Amino acid sequence: MTQYRQPNPCENMNHRRPNAPVPFCPQCGHQVNARLPARECSEAKHAASRRQQTAFCVDCGTRIIDKFLK
Ligand SMILES: [Zn+2]
Numbered sequence: 001m002t003q004y005r006q007p008n009p010c011e012n013m014n015h016r017r018p019n020a021p022v023p024f025c026p027q028c029g030h031q032v033n034a035r036l037p038a039r040e041c042s043e044a045k046h047a048a049s050r051r052q053q054t055a056f057c058v059d060c061g062t063r064i065i066d067k068f069l070k
Pocket residue numbers: 010011012015025026027028029030
């Protein structure tokens with residue numbers, strides 16, 4: 001059995017950037033850049049992200065796709 005010591009095992013490169021271009025990670029939904037304000041999103045924008053297989057909205061952190069649930 002493998003136990004993760006890190007609270008967030010997400011491997012998205014945005015977590016390692018000092019200045020991520022988006023406020024939220026598209027893979028786990030955690031905030032990656034607190035300096036960027038969360039933007040207001042529309043369902044149309046989330047639908048477009050869903051078509052690109054994005055698990056979480058990079059603008060507001062909302063879960064878009066459920067199949068990435070562990
Ligand atoms: Zn992440």
